[in-house]
Amino acid sequence: MSTSVPDIDDSYALALALANGVDVRGVVTTMGNSMVKPTMVTAQATVDALGADVPVVQGAEVWLPVEAQQTTGGVDLTGTCVNDGVRFMADQLRETGGLTILAIGPLTDVACLAMNFPEEAALISRIVALVGSKPTTVFELFGTPLVDFNYIMDPRAEQVILEETNIPFTAITFDLSSLAPIPIPELERLASSSDPLARFYGESSMPRLEMLKEIDFGPAYPIFDAAAAWHLIRPQDQVCQQAGYRLQTGSPATAQAGETDIYDWFSPEITETRQVLSCTGFTSKEAAGRYQNAILRAVGGVGWSDQDVPLNDESPLRTDEWAAPTEERAARTDERAAPTDEGTLPTDEGVGRIDEGADRAPW
Numbered sequence: 001m002s003t004s005v006p007d008i009d010d011s012y013a014l015a016l017a018l019a020n021g022v023d024v025r026g027v028v029t030t031m032g033n034s035m036v037k038p039t040m041v042t043a044q045a046t047v048d049a050l051g052a053d054v055p056v057v058q059g060a061e062v063w064l065p066v067e068a069q070q071t072t073g074g075v076d077l078t079g080t081c082v083n084d085g086v087r088f089m090a091d092q093l094r095e096t097g098g099l100t101i102l103a104i105g106p107l108t109d110v111a112c113l114a115m116n117f118p119e120e121a122a123l124i125s126r127i128v129a130l131v132g133s134k135p136t137t138v139f140e141l142f143g144t145p146l147v148d149f150n151y152i153m154d155p156r157a158e159q160v161i162l163e164e165t166n167i168p169f170t171a172i173t174f175d176l177s178s179l180a181p182i183p184i185p186e187l188e189r190l191a192s193s194s195d196p197l198a199r200f201y202g203e204s205s206m207p208r209l210e211m212l213k214e215i216d217f218g219p220a221y222p223i224f225d226a227a228a229a230w231h232l233i234r235p236q237d238q239v240c241q242q243a244g245y246r247l248q249t250g251s252p253a254t255a256q257a258g259e260t261d262i263y264d265w266f267s268p269e270i271t272e273t274r275q276v277l278s279c280t281g282f283t284s285k286e287a288a289g290r291y292q293n294a295i296l297r298a299v300g301g302v303g304w305s306d307q308d309v310p311l312n313d314e315s316p317l318r319t320d321e322w323a324a325p326t327e328e329r330a331a332r333t334d335e336r337a338a339p340t341d342e343g344t345l346p347t348d349e350g351v352g353r354i355d356e357g358a359d360r361a362p363w
């Protein structure tokens with residue numbers, strides 16, 4: 001396995017959002033799959049390839065302190081996490097009076113915003129985050145144990161947002177984001193396309209695909225982060241319901257692949273916490289097909305017809321979990337549909353790296 005493999009998922013998420021009319025106010029990068037500075041380069045390259053007029057601003061280089069460090073000799077240290085990305089989000093919230101934050105990396109900068117700019121944070125309409133799972137879901141892809149990467153890179157950040165704020169929160173869980181993968185040949189086809197955008201995405205996906213082939217990963221690859229962006233566009237295609245949460249925090253520095261001692265679970269059966277929205281599936285195979293098609297079309301690919309969607313039925317991925325929503329659930333989902341006309345501010349780590357031996361969910 002190579003030691004440095006770009007994680008292109010965030011770039012697909014941005015393309016999907018822009019191609020479907022989401023008013024993206026900016027991209028704030030953060031550490032995660034990669035360090036923040038190489039992520040800045042990739043995020044800017046992605047924005048340039050898309051021809052988008054979207055500012056890219058650098059966010060967190062490291063996670064929040066594992067435990068709150070409020071004072072040293074009477075000095076309040078809460079502000080030490082503030083960076084350009086956090087200030088940018090605060091400025092945008094003041095200017096617009098309200099934004100959705102699409103959080104597809106660790107939640108460090110969003111938590112820092114909440115702690116240091118409470119008036120601006122109160123203007124956040126909703127955080128749609130790629131985090132969490134159903135309780136006891138084994139984070140496993142093709143037999144490889146994984147952890148919730150966005151959570152484990154900064155467990156305290158999610159704790160701050162869920163427990164110290166009332167900002168409406170939607171968790172796009174692993175159960176959903178791993179459900180509708182794109183066949184690897186479709187991604188390879190992008191690289192040989194005559195369309196420059198398709199070629200950019202295809203070629204940028206090659207290191208990831210090569211790595212997947214090396215480990216004999218399987219026939220298809222889930223574009224995890226795009227599932228969160230899709231929630232802004234067609235929430236009615238996703239199975240979502242009110243849920244409580246259970247967090248087990250720990251240190252990012254000591255977490256291991258396959259770690260089960262650090263987790264963030266969402267379930268309607270957890271009633272002792274505040275209730276958030278948890279999305280765990282697509283409403284039908286047709287709904288998943290719309291999503292898969294939209295991803296390919298957003299990056300200049302040809303996509304498929306809805307009648308001819310090659311789903312990953314024979315793979316070990318969770319295609320057995322297609323969940324038709326109850327009427328009650330569907331109503332709730334519509335009610336809570338994130339509006340797409342109010343602007344969105346993704347936090348996006350853009351590109352990343354899977355370190356050798358660190359089998360973490362690459363989102």
Ligand SMILES: [Ca+2]
Nearest residue numbers: 010104105363
């Ligand atoms: Ca990501």
